[in-house]
Amino acid sequence: MPKANRNLKKVAHPSSDKYPFSVYLGAKEAEAIKAISLAQDISLSSVIANLVQESLSNEKYQTAIKAYRNFKDSLK
DSSP: OOOOOTTOOOOOOOOTTOOOOOOOOOHHHHHHHHHHHHHHTOOHHHHHHHHHHHHHTSHHHHHHHHHHHHHHHHTO
16 A cells, blocks of 8 residues: 655635745845744744835835825726
8 A cells, every 4th residue: 555645735825915025135134033932933925924014104116106095996
C-alpha cells in the first residue's frame, strides 16, 4: 500500500474581502518587518497588512483613492 503524500498543503480560498498579494522588499525593509513581527508577536503578513492599512488612511493617498472611486462609480 503506497504512503499518503504528506507534502500536500491545503490552500484556503480567501474570503470575499481578502485577496492574496505578493510583496517583494529590500533587505532593510524585510529586517524592519521581521523586527516588528517579533516584537509584537504577530505574523509577517499581519505586520505588512497593518502597515498598508495605516498608509492608505494617510491623507497623502486619500485624494488618489477618492478620484479612483469616483471614476469607477461614474462607469456604472
